[in-house]
Amino acid sequence: MKHIPGVTRAARTDLPVLKPFDVAAHSPDAMMMTRWVAGLPWWTPAAILCAALLWPMVAYAQSSYTTAAAFEALWRWMPFLVTEGFLFNVLISIFAMLIGTLMGAALGLGQISLNKWVRRFAWFVTQLFRNSPWLVILFIVLLALPFEVRIFGTILTFPDWWKAVIGLSLPVMANISEIVRGAVASVPTAQWEASESLAFSRQQTLWRIILPQCFKRMIPPWMNWYAILTMATPLCSLLGVQELITLSRQAMESENNHPELLMPFYGFALLMFFAYCYPIARATIALERKYTVKL
């Protein structure tokens, strides 16, 4: 008897067996990024950084500016970069997520509306923002929104970072909309029928029976999109928002733009994002496993 790889039980035949094709296992996975991040050992970015640091040491060995000096510069800038830069990224991501979630939930419910036109409109908006490059959306929001609004004589200023928040919240909104639509669709129709036959109205069925059941299922993909959003916040540096990447670049400029500064400063940014998103990714995957078993 021959052992066939992938078959746990001893094979009773030498003939190869064609197993059914597992479509799900070969389909693209919406949580791919989170799964990839969560699958990394925690020391990965540090290891990449250490390996990458050898390169400038070799390349610029002749230069008078040493790697040690670059790290010393980073050390001086570090508190400023974290408190003024990275925390601002976190703040942008939280506001964008908040707005995106609220608008996305409304849009998702619109996608399952009984009204054909509401449904079509919600679907169109969802697809529009889900399939547009984030940077394009950011630039459109930046250029389309006024920098100040005059309401009854009071001037409300629209700072750049608020435009960034709105720009980032739009693609998040579209993806949350899809999460809500998908989660509602994942509840068996038998649940709708059971509550219908108990004389529940559609609103009661949706809010009391269907949504409470899929709420837990929405949490992992929602966290997945929060991690993706957080990692997208450096895009705001292109709008001139004073976040981590913008400040890092300005810090390096004030240190006379030595090439040796590049790896320590951008590496530090990478570490910050990793340190923030890694626990989120691990928690997302843990929650996803927990809720999948319970289905």
Add this chain to the structure above:
Amino acid sequence: MTWTPDQPIISVKGVHKSFGDLEVLKGVSFDVMKGEVVCIIGPSGSGKSTLIRCINGLNDIQAGSISVEGIEVHDPALDKLALRKKVGMVFQQYNLFPHKTALENVMMAPLLVLKRDKAEVEGTARALLKKVRLEGKEDAYPGELSGGQQQRTAIARSLAMNPDVMLFDEVTAALDPETVKEVLVTIKDLAAEGMTCILVTHEMGFAREVADHIYFTDRGVIVEHGPPDTFFTSATDPRTREFLSQIL
């Protein structure tokens, strides 16, 4: 039209129902009087389930008429909620709400739909669970109950709305032989109390025991019907005889 108890509580007349090109019901008519227990039997795909789902408006019909206590189910302006307050339904797959306990499952509809007082509803719900022999399981979630227990909870959930008619759609088909009995006993008790019941079932022994009238459907029409004694012993239609010979 106002309904009086001397008229059929459910009246089905010439009902046609298609799913796309597939015609599932091809002119079905029957009447059910108040307090009657009616069993619908027949081979799979003969339209039994579709027929009883039409009665509470889960499926719409293309032609014919159905009236329940004078409510015209086929009327486009039908008040579905009013109809469904009168008609309870129990499904093959129980369809309990998995995020609520047995007690909450039973209490939900009277609380939300009928807007009854919570203490009163809880009292009724506990009594109903006791009636279906589920005392002590009030705080269990559906996932913690066996199939038979879930199905009895589903029956209690339907009864909590105090319906005039109960529809049972192959309620024992997903159960193992031992738990089938506990569910059937519950239904038998209901029938004995005078509840009007329409059952789609494959349990011939049970049908023979509780039914006042049996309808045999095949390919969308009622082929034969009669009281159980004559139906099971002296069926005349060859299709009925063939079906009965295979399962009895």
